[in-house]
Amino acid sequence: MAYSDAMGYPPFRDAIAEYLGAVRGVRCEASQILVTTGSQQALQISAQVLLDPKDRVWIEEPGYPGARQAFMTAGAQLIPVRVDHDGVNVAEIIPRGRNARAAYVTPSHQYPMGMTMSATRRMLLLSWAVRTGAWIIEDDYDSEYRFGSHPMASLQGLDADGRVIYIGTFSKVMFPALRLGYVVVPKDLVPAFSAAREAADIFSSTLYQAVLTDFIREGHFARHIRRMRMLYMDRRRALVNAIQIQMGDMLEVIGAEAGMHLVALLPRGTDDVAVSRKAAQRGISAMPLSICYLKPPTRGGLILGYGGANAHQIHDGIRKLRMSVQGH
Numbered sequence: 171m172a173y174s175d176a177m178g179y180p181p182f183r184d185a186i187a188e189y190l191g192a193v194r195g196v197r198c199e200a201s202q203i204l205v206t207t208g209s210q211q212a213l214q215i216s217a218q219v220l221l222d223p224k225d226r227v228w229i230e231e232p233g234y235p236g237a238r239q240a241f242m243t244a245g246a247q248l249i250p251v252r253v254d255h256d257g258v259n260v261a262e263i264i265p266r267g268r269n270a271r272a273a274y275v276t277p278s279h280q281y282p283m284g285m286t287m288s289a290t291r292r293m294l295l296l297s298w299a300v301r302t303g304a305w306i307i308e309d310d311y312d313s314e315y316r317f318g319s320h321p322m323a324s325l326q327g328l329d330a331d332g333r334v335i336y337i338g339t340f341s342k343v344m345f346p347a348l349r350l351g352y353v354v355v356p357k358d359l360v361p362a363f364s365a366a367r368e369a370a371d372i373f374s375s376t377l378y379q380a381v382l383t384d385f386i387r388e389g390h391f392a393r394h395i396r397r398m399r400m401l402y403m404d405r406r407r408a409l410v411n412a413i414q415i416q417m418g419d420m421l422e423v424i425g426a427e428a429g430m431h432l433v434a435l436l437p438r439g440t441d442d443v444a445v446s447r448k449a450a451q452r453g454i455s456a457m458p459l460s461i462c463y464l465k466p467p468t469r470g471g472l473i474l475g476y477g478g479a480n481a482h483q484i485h486d487g488i489r490k491l492r493m494s495v496q497g498h
């Protein structure tokens with residue numbers, strides 16, 4: 171009940187460090203774990219500690235709006251880098267990236283398009299960071315839920331020079347209202363991150379950290395992941411089927427191999443913001459893909475989350491979505 175360490179509840183940090191070492195190939199000690207209020211705060215603190223106003227930051231295009239917001243609030247200048255089937259196009263960064271301060275990437279499961287960054291690009295990105303003294307901010311937000319292949323180990327695990335800031339969250343693997351995430355901070359930056367957290371809101375609720383520690387230590391967490399992986403795989407199949415049957419002529423599905431969302435591209439020339447608004451009027455939450463772009467996208471789409479809907483709701487939802495696209 172008392173005030174506690176700004177870095178977080180020590181047994182929770184031990185459990186996270188152990189989990190990340192075993193499951194994600196992250197190389198860290200518990201002393202490097204900073205527990206945060208979700209990955210959003212992790213991004214915000216990273217931006218505050220690492221960036222000065224006008225610093226250039228590479229971000230994926232399309233990319234995660236939450237990260238964009240955190241970096242923009244710190245006054246950074248965002249430079250979009252296109253993603254293709256191998257993840258972010260590192261070759262675009264290297265010739266132009268001399269004076270960039272950081273790159274934000276989602277290598278395990280690109281948000282929102284869903285591809286995995288290739289091993290070659292990971293090595294190229296790391297060597298760019300070492301050569302130029304830049305930081306890599308790795309957002310590993312949902313790597314637990316892969317359906318076919320095993321997830322590739324983290325980029326942080328390949329980093330021998332302390333250039334990677336690794337961010338994770340319990341929002342996807344558990345649920346977002348927990349508001350618990352973490353940063354694996356390079357050792358020399360621990361005092362700066364700790365001070366930034368102390369200045370912000372001191373620390374996350376000890377009660378939630380302690381409960382989650384027990385949940386992990388008693389084996390419930392691993393069981394939960396196994397169970398949810400099956401459930402999400404069924405839901406993903408239901409969504410892909412429903413799209414094929416009801417909207418196969420309208421939507422093109424991208425990135426359905428992992429995670430809890432997929433992207434459905436709309437016919438060229440369709441305004442995804444308008445479709446999203448129409449869908450919302452029918453009670454369907456479908457984020458427009460265009461909000462993930464800094465530059466105007468060539469094609470609109472919808473980001474469809476399936477984690478919280480059963481097969482019946484998914485079928486009904488796609489029926490309503492069809493009406494929203496047609497009525498647009």
Ligand SMILES: Cc1ncc(COP(=O)(O)O)c(C=O)c1O
Pocket residue numbers: 207208209210211234236276281309311338339340341346350351
């Ligand atoms: C790329 C990415 N990072 C992080 C998060 C989770 O954010 P938070 O941990 O703040 O809930 C999400 C949630 O949608 C996400 O898509």
